[in-house]
Amino acid sequence: MSFKKQIGMGITTAVLGLTLIGGGTFAYFSSSAETNSTFAAGTLDLSTEPSTLIDVDNLKPGDSMVRTFELHNNGSLDIDTVYLETDYSVIDAEGNNSSDFGEHIEVEFLYNVNNLDEVIYKTTLAELQDMTPEAINENIFYPDLGDKGLPVGTTHDLFVKFNFVDNGEDQNEFQGDSLDLTWTFVATQTEGEVK
Known part of the structure; x- marks a missing residue:
């Protein structure tokens, strides 16, 4: 074989080898899969009924009033705890008060309509206003709602x-x-869980 043919054959072999190498980098099996994800947050929706709990006039010392209201869980998440924030203002008609009217209004949280003498917790409006929400939950709501809290779609009297x-x-x-x-009820969620 002549020298020219050997060089030609070598170049052809080299080009063929480079083509196979180059082609090999693009020749492979492949597969793909796509996933879609959605993160939708639930809702906490606590409501009370009626919205006006008490509206009385002509009170005198010794008067008492029993009122019923409902807590509704209208959300999509269970409510773990309910906190109560108390705020009030006194309008002193004569401008002569030496003490807080709220100290003379006693509040008794009762178990149920059949046992109105069973008191869960008793305090004054003045003391209730100064209590932390956690202490109120511990003394008022937890004894009645317990560990179950307020599940979705339930009502508590x-x-x-x-x-x-x-x-x-x-x-x-x-x-x-x-x-x-003014009573403001604040609901909190249950603990997070593995989904």
Whole structure:
């Protein structure tokens, strides 16, 4: 074989080898799969009924009023705990109050309509306003709701008795006064879990 043929054959072999090597980098099996994910957050939706718990006038020391209201879990998540925040303001008609009208309004949280003498917790509005939400849950809601909390779609009745305490002393300073009470119920979720 001549030298030219050997060089030609070598070049041809080299080109063929490079083609196979180059072609080998693009020749492979492949497969692909696609996944789609959705993260949808649940909802906590606590509501109360009625929205106005109590609206009375012409109170005198010794008067008491029992009221019922419902806590509804309208959300898609179970409620673990319910906290109560208390806020009130006193309108002093005569401008002569030496003490807080809220200290003379006693609040009794009761078990149920059939046993209104079974008190879960008793305090005054003034003390209730100063309590932490955790202490209120521990003393008021936990004894009634327990570990189960308030599951989705359930309703819990709460019975409250308000007493204008007659302390046996002169309470004339409260004549004509009024007290505006706001209760805010705050719900928290249950602990996270593996889904």
